[in-house]
Amino acid sequence: MRTDDDDLFDAQPQSLLLTIFGAFLEPRTAPVWSGGLVAILGYFGFSTAAARIALARLVQRELAERHRKGRHVYYTLTKRSVHLLEDGDERISSLGERPGEAVTWTLVWHQLPDSRKAERSNFVRQLRFHGFGHLQDGMWASPRDYVVEVTDLVHTLGIGDAVAIFRAAPSGDVAAGPLIGHLWQLDEVAERYRRFAAKYAPLTRPREMSPREAFVTCTEMLQSFRAFADIDPELPEEWATHAGARREAIAVYREALDRLREPAAAHFRELTRT
Structure with missing residues (x-):
């Protein structure tokens, strides 16, 4: 049965792989074992066939390159992919921190x-x-x-x-409200921020987790938070009716990430090394 929180984490395998690379691959030019990537996507319900198709499509989109070493296949990110991840880092890290007028x-x-x-x-x-x-x-x-x-x-x-x-x-003589309402559904954005904060707030408190659980939970949270970049225009405060809900969600995200990132990254390294 679908719940209200299901749309917070709604990932396709290619998008999920890029989120994982952006969060846990260091350095981003390092080769990654294909078998580990297939296993990782299996955590999120994707079959081996779906995982291999996703990897092939990253190659087709010139976001990854495939290499063979002995019996093993590895993938490395292309310069274009690294550029996109760096651009994404900037967008996500600065979300909600761009003051000033439009x-x-x-x-x-x-x-x-x-x-x-x-x-x-x-x-x-x-x-x-x-x-x-x-x-x-x-x-x-x-x-x-x-x-x-x-x-x-x-x-x-x-x-x-x-x-x-x-x-x-923009002209100060013309009200921006109608245009803002046409371009962005800020009430929906605020509600999504509130649901994110409610769902992930428990992660800000100490809790025992297995390495796999830490990795899956951290990845789901990262993917869910990354989606805010698609819907939050970062409007000036006078138009940003969702700003309070955003601040609460960002605080939860950062505190939970501080707790989860290292064990999640360690599990990623263990899975993707041969």
Whole structure:
């Protein structure tokens, strides 16, 4: 039976692998044994076949490279993948810590047809991850100056022929409320933050856990928290009606992560070494 908390952790195997690499792979250029990765995905209900397909798709997307050494197969992250993880680190670590007014907005327009569906999907995924809201067909908006970051992404994906990026200044004479409500569902964001805090608050207190339980619990929490980057635009305080719920969730996240990260990372290293 599905519960209200099920959507806090709703991961596909490729996304889950990237979260795990970002959290536990040190250095990020290190090779990782495929057998360990298959076992790890098994913890979250994915079959061996599904795990191997996920790894193959990371290679197809140029996010990982496959290597063979004797009887064993290893994967390493590509430069593009490392760049995406570093960008994600910055986004997650700074969530809720960008004070100030929305002096400069970023508007992004794209025209990527179905023949370039993969590029469009990758581009839109990253726009959402940086808190962009969907304004209308092919047009996205952020209350932050993300021109440099989006420009880098456009160059990385090779889609400069189909994208335009603008800096915009809001007019103080026009109420922003209707636009904010169109771009982001802040009541839903606040409720999701509250459910996250309630679910993971018990992890801030001492508790005995096996290495596997620490790894699974930490990974689920990381994946759940990472999803806030897709829905939280980090608006200035006067518009951020969800700010209080966010502060509570961030406090729970950081304290729980301090308790769980090291045993989880140790279990990851044990599983992925041969």
